[in-house]
Amino acid sequence: MSLANPPLNEAAPARADVDPTAEQRMFRRPSEWRIFWEAFSQDRLAVTAAAVIALVCLSAILAPLISPYDPTVGDNNLRLAPIGTPGHALGLDGQGRDILSRLIWGGRVSLVIALLPVAVATLLSVFLGLIAGFFGGTADMLIMRTLDVFFAFPAVLLAVAIAGVLGPGMLNVMLSITIVLVPYIARVAYMATVTVKNELFVDQARVCGARPRQILFHHILPNTLSPVIVYASTLVGIMIVLGAGLSFLGLGITPPKPDWGIMCADGRNFLSVAPHVSAVPGIALILVAMSFNIVGDGLRDALDPKLRK
C-alpha cells in the first residue's frame, strides 16, 4: 500500500532552481483580514460610523477619567441650565446634574445592556442552530419549534413582559433582551447550517473519514459564523434603543445610575421649559444606533464576495 501510494510530498520533489519562498511570496493570497479591510475601508460612511462607535466606546471605558463632574451629584443653583452654560457644555438636568457627565457614564450602561446580550445570544444561538441544523430529526424539531413559540411574540412586548415580571435591574434587562434575541439569531444560524451541511465539501470531508465532530467544528461552524455575525451586528443598534426604552419605562437600570433611556425619561417633566434634558440623550441614542446599523451593513457588504466591488 505504502509503495503504491507514496506520500504527497515525495511525489513532487522540490526543484532546486526555483526559490520556493520567492514563488510563495509572489502568489501568496492576501489574508482574509486584508481582503475584508480593503473592501470595508472603501465604504466611507461605514468607516465614519465605526469611528463614532469607537469614540463612544472609548469615552464609556474612560468615563472615570474624562467625565468632568460626578454624574449623580447635582448643583441646585444651576438646575435646568441650558446648553452652553459655562463649565457645562450640554447644560444641566432637573436635579442640577451635568448632562455631559451623565451622557458619558450613561453610555457605559447603554452600550453594555445591548452589546452583552447580543454577544451571549449569538453564542447561544450558534450552538442551538448548529445542533438543530446538523443533527436534524428530533433535535431540530425540539429546538426550532420551541424557538418558534418565542418568535411568535412581538419582540417589544416580550422584552417588556419579561423585564416587568423579573423586576428592575441591569441583569434582568440583559436577560430579557437575550431571550428576545435568541429565536431571531438562531433562525439565521440554523439556515446557514442547513445550507452549509449540503455543500459538496462537507460530503468530501465525510468521504475522507472525518468524524461528525470534526465536520461540525472544522467545516460547518466556520462557514456559518459570517452570516450570523453580520446579522447580529445589525441588531446591536435596535437593542440599544430597546434597552434604553426599557429604562425609559423604569423597567431597566435603577436611578441614580445614569442611562440614556432614564435620562430621556428624567426630562419628561421639564419638556416645556428645558427640552434639552430629554433631547440630548435621545440624539446620542440615534447617533449610536444608526452607526451600528451602518457598520452592520458595511460588514455585510465587505464579507460577501458577491457584493464586493
Next chain:
Amino acid sequence: MLRYLAYRVASILPVLLGVSIVVFFMMKLIPGDPVEAILGPAASTDKIEMVRRSLGLDRPFYVQYFRWLGKVLQGDFGVSIAVNVPVAQLVWPKFWNTVLLTAGSLVICVVVGLGVGIVSGTRQYSWFDRISMSLTLIVANTPAFWLGLILMVVLALRLGWFPATGMYSMRAAHVTIADLLHHMVLPAITTASVSAAIIARLVRSSFLDVIRKHYVTALRAKGLSERAIVFRHALKNALPPIINIVGLQIGYLMGGALFTEVVFSWPGIGLQIYSSIVARDLPVVQAAVLVTTFVFVLVNLGTDIVVAALDPRIRRS
C-alpha cells in the same frame, strides 16, 4: 391554495399552544408567594393554606395550566388583583383603543412608506432619493419614545396644534370622530415612524430590483409610458415582498405602540400592560400579553396567506 391554507392554519395551532404555556409559566417565575402577597405578611399558616387550596395553587403545575387554559378559552381571564374587576372587562376596551391607534399608524406607514419608496425607487440618486434615504436611515433608528416627546414639545406644547395626551377631550360634550382623529395624529405618527422608514427603504430596493428586469426594458422598447410601467407592471411585481413587510410591521406597530401609549397616555393595551406591571397586577399582564400575541400570530398568518394568494411560486414550494 386550499392545501396551503390548511397547512398554514394547522401549523399555527402548536405555536399558539406554546405561547399560552410560555405566558402561563412566565407568571410563575415571579419571585415571592402570590397567596402571601394577597393576604399580607400577618396571615396565619392555616389561612394561607386554605386560600392556596381554594385558588387551586396546591395542585401540580400542569393541572393549574389546563384549568387556566380552559377558562381562557371561555374568555375568562380571572380577576384583576389591583382593581378587583374581571380582567376581560378591563382588557378588551383597551385592546380596541390599540387597534384604532395601530390602524391609524398603518395608514401613515403605507401612504408615506409606499409614496417615498416608489418615488425614490424610480428616481435613484436624485436629490429626493438622497434626502429621503438619509432621513429614513435616521428615523429608522429613532427611539419612538423620544420622537414622541419631541413631537409633543414642538407640535403640542409650543405650537399648540394638537393635544398632548389622551384620546378624547375631557371637556367635550360628545365623543366625536374629529376629536379622536385630532388626538390620534401625534401618537400615530410616533408609532408609525420606524415602520414607515423601514417600509420606504424596502419598497425602494424592491422597486429597483424589478425596474432592472428585462421585461421592463422590453416594455420601454414597446413605447409604454413610464407611468404605465411603474403602476401597471413594476408595482404588481414588486408587491409580494412589500405586503410581507407591511404585515410584519402591523405586528411591530402593536408591540411598539406600548411606548407611544405610555408617552401620550393613550388608553390602549400597551399602557395597560405598563401600568399593570408597575402595580404588579399580573393576571392583567398575562391576559394582555396573550391577547396581543394571538392577534400578532393571526396577522402574520393572514399576511402569509395574502402573499401566497398573490404569488403562486410561494404556495407551491
